[in-house]
Amino acid sequence: xxxxxxxxxxxxxxxxxxxxxxxxxxxxxxxxxxxxxxxxxxxxxxxxxxxxxxxxxxxxxxxxxxxxxxxxxxxxxxxxxxxxxxxxxxxxxxxxxxxxxxxxxxxxxxxxxxxxxxxxxxxxxxxxxxxxxxxxxxxxxxxxxxxxxxxxxxxxxxxxxxxxxxxxxxxxxxxxxxxxxxxxxxxxxxxxxxxxxxxxxxxxxxxxxxxxxxxxxxxxxxxxxxxxxxxxxxxxxxxxxxxxxxxxxxxxxxxxxxxxxxxxxxxxxxxxxxxxxxxxxxxxxxxxxxxxxxxxxxxxxxxxxxxxxxxxxxxxxxxxxxxxxxxxxxxxxxxxxxxxxxxxxxxxxxxxxxxxxxxxxxxxxxxxxxxxxxxxxxxxxxxxxxxxxxxxxxxxxxxxxxxxxxxxxxxxxxxxxxxxxxxxxxxxxx
Numbered sequence: 379x380x381x382x383x384x385x386x387x388x389x390x391x392x393x394x395x396x397x398x399x400x401x402x403x404x405x406x407x408x409x410x411x412x413x414x415x416x417x418x419x420x421x422x423x424x425x426x427x428x429x430x431x432x433x434x435x436x437x438x439x440x441x442x443x444x445x446x447x448x449x450x451x452x453x454x455x456x457x458x459x460x461x462x463x464x465x466x467x468x469x470x471x472x473x474x475x476x477x478x479x480x481x482x483x484x485x486x487x488x489x490x491x492x493x494x495x496x497x498x499x500x501x502x503x504x505x506x507x508x509x510x511x512x513x514x515x516x517x518x519x520x521x522x523x524x525x526x527x528x529x530x531x532x533x534x535x536x537x538x539x540x541x542x543x544x545x546x547x548x549x550x551x552x553x554x555x556x557x558x559x560x561x562x563x564x565x566x567x568x569x570x571x572x573x574x575x576x577x578x579x580x581x582x583x584x585x586x587x588x589x590x591x592x593x594x595x596x597x598x599x600x601x602x603x604x605x606x607x608x609x610x611x612x613x614x615x616x617x618x619x620x621x622x623x624x625x626x627x628x629x630x631x632x633x634x635x636x637x638x639x640x641x642x643x644x645x646x647x648x649x650x651x652x653x654x655x656x657x658x659x660x661x662x663x664x665x666x667x668x669x670x671x672x673x674x675x676x677x678x679x680x681x682x683x684x685x686x687x688x689x690x691x692x693x694x695x696x697x698x699x700x701x702x703x704x705x706x707x708x709x710x711x712x713x714x715x716x717x718x719x720x721x722x723x724x725x726x727x728x729x730x731x732x733x734x735x736x737x738x739x740x741x742x743x744x745x746x747x748x749x750x751x752x753x754x755x756x757x758x759x760x761x762x763x764x765x766x767x768x769x770x771x772x773x774x775x776x777x778x779x780x781x782x783x784x785x786x787x788x789x790x791x792x793x794x795x796x797x798x799x800x801x802x803x804x805x806x807x808x
Contacts, residue, residue, distance in 0.1 A: 402701040403435040404694075407454070407464035409447035409686060410440070411520070411655065419721045427708045434701045444686065445578050445767060455479045460691040462702045465519050468507035468687045469760040472601035475515075476764055476805055480689050482513040486699075492707055499712070499728045501751075503683050506759035516687035517710050518727035520718070522655045523681045523750045523757055524585050526674065527639075530667040532557055532568065532648040543649075543671035547589070547617060550649070550674045554627035557648035570627035571649040572642070573618055574635040575781050580761055580773045581684055582651055585673055586614035588680035594761050594773070601764045602806035606773060607795035612787045613676070615780040623783060632778055639663075653684060654750035657723025661744060670746040672753050681753060682760040685724060716740075725750045764805035772797045 406424070410416045417440050424436045441447025444467050451464050455477055466474070474480045487493045497505075497514060504518040530540035536556040544550040554570025561567050573582055584594050592610025596603035605611065621628035629647075639656045641647050643663040651673060660668065672679055688706045690699075708714060712730035716737045719726035731737055732751070741747050763769045776794035779785045 401433055401435050402697050403437055404462040404698055404702050404705060405437045405439065406705070407439045407441050407447060407451050407461045407466075409442060409444045409465060411444045411653070411685070416655075416658075416722050419718070423709060423714060423718070427705055430708070431701075431704060434704065436705060448767065452477070455691070460693055462694050462698055463688055463690060463706060465686045466516075466689055467760075467766075468504075468516060468518070468521075468683070468685065469762050470766055471507060471510060471515055472762060472764045472805075473766045474689065475510075479691055480515060481692050482515050483517065483690060484513050486703055487514060490703070493703070496707065496710055496728070499730050501725075501727060501729060501754055503754040503757040504725075504727050506683060506757075507762060508687055516689045517706060518685070518687050519709060520655065520722070520724045521683065521685040521687075521727045522653045522724050523683060523753050524582055524651055524673060525654050525681075525749050525753065526649060526671045527642055527652060527656075527660060528649045528669050528671065529557075529642070529645065529664075530669050532645070532666075536648075540667070540669065543669060544674045545672075546674050547676045551621070551625050551627065554621070554649065555625065558627045568645060569629055569647045571621060571651075572628055572633050572638055572647040573621065573651040574633045574638050575618065575778055576635045576774060577632075578767065578771055578774055579635070580770050580777075581682060583611075583614055583618075583773070583777055584758075584761060585651070585681040586617060586676075587611050588682065588758055589673065589676045589678060590614055590617075591677040593758060595763065597759070601762050602802055604761070604763050604769055604773075604798045604802065605795075606776070606798055607791040612791050615777050615790070616787050617676075618777070619780050619783065619787070622781075632781060642668075653723075654747075655685065655722055655724045657744075657746060658721060659723070661723070661746075668746070670749040672749065672756070679753070679756040681757055683754070683757045684760055719747065723747070725754070763802065765801050768801045769798050772801060 408420055424438055428436060441450045448466055454460050487497060500518050504521045508514060508516045528543050533540040538553060544553045557570035559568040587594050587610045590610035590613045592608050595605055622630045638650050639652055639659050642650045643660055673681055712728045715726040715728045716731040716734050720740050772794055776790045779790050780787045
């Protein structure tokens with residue numbers, strides 16, 4: 379009897395060993411694009427998924443910021459070891475297609491009611507960069523719009539209504555003049571406004587271009603027509619220059635993306651343009667009452683959508699693909715999207731998330747979280763282009779030249795347009 383029991387125990391252990399040996403491992407690359415402990419949150423979600431799905435192991439690779447993560451994924455693709463899935467900028471679609479690296483979700487959506495429901499539940503604005511020719515190439519995860527953060531205590535101190543943020547560019551300048559604070563020696567101790575000039579990114583510039591009535595691309599251009607040498611782009615670049623050089627309400631020189639939320643939380647600047655994804659950091663670190671608002675308009679309200687999506691990479695076997703889809707469905711579920719929004723400040727990309735009790739309680743306590751969601755009604759797709767990073771580098775370099783006062787904006791726009799057209803030519807002259 380004892381021998382039978384031992385045999386059964388050994389048999390059970392062998393079976394368990396086989397089961398564990400058959401665990402499916404998938405590789406997942408992800409970035410963190412804003413301030414705060416967001417990598418820790420994502421790792422916790424992965425651990426929760428693995429706990430609920432003991433037959434799947436998710437090998438995570440933290441790639442750094444958006445650009446660094448993209449570079450690591452591209453390197454893996456070129457090495458013949460692409461990840462099973464990765465969170466990359468939604469606007470990277472054309473670059474990934476040019477590498478023949480990704481596949482659409484459509485075959486899986488067609489036979490999976492859960493995926494089909496998810497696609498219909500995402501905010502339409504977040505699907506603008508996700509689809510092409512009727513095919514779904516990526517699913518939203520950490521999605522955002524840039525918003526205006528403002529220090530309500532500084533508003534009161536300056537005699538401004540803390541519940542009436544600036545609605546136009548002219549008002550922004552007027553408010554910023556009143557909010558800029560100097561000491562007895564005339565040194566600035568608090569600037570009125572800071573709009574980062576992002577290194578290797580065009581995101582905040584795109585918002586200003588939209589507000590000036592333009593777009594940084596032709597919507598019919600299929601990734602091949604980027605519009606730099608236009609009046610709205612020139613106005614946007616010059617506006618950023620004038621905030622510091624003419625109005626003296628913003629720091630001189632290039633304003634760093636990464637340090638701006640910290641400067642705001644420390645009271646060094648009264649208003650900033652930044653991602654809603656920084657809401658969690660500001661919420662946890664500002665020691666004053668703050669508000670959020672639509673970014674002010676020149677001729678219209680508007681911002682680009684932003685952030686990153688899940689992509690499916692070619693090369694996964696059916697077992698890995700099934701596990702990958704299970705993981706993506708978990709990460710984009712209404713419950714997880716609500717949790718992610720509360721943890722980070724990113725917009726919960728599923729409409730159903732906003733009806734959950736946990737989300738209702740959150741926005742009751744932090745109504746600032748509603749701003750980005752409501753601004754989606756005015757949002758445009760983020761710059762979609764082939765050879766995206768080189769195109770963005772050229773435009774960001776041009777913007778910096780204007781902000782630093784190195785060149786006239788008209789000369790800069792002409793030169794940048796010629797360089798962008800050249801960067802696109804190998805992909806768009808077929």
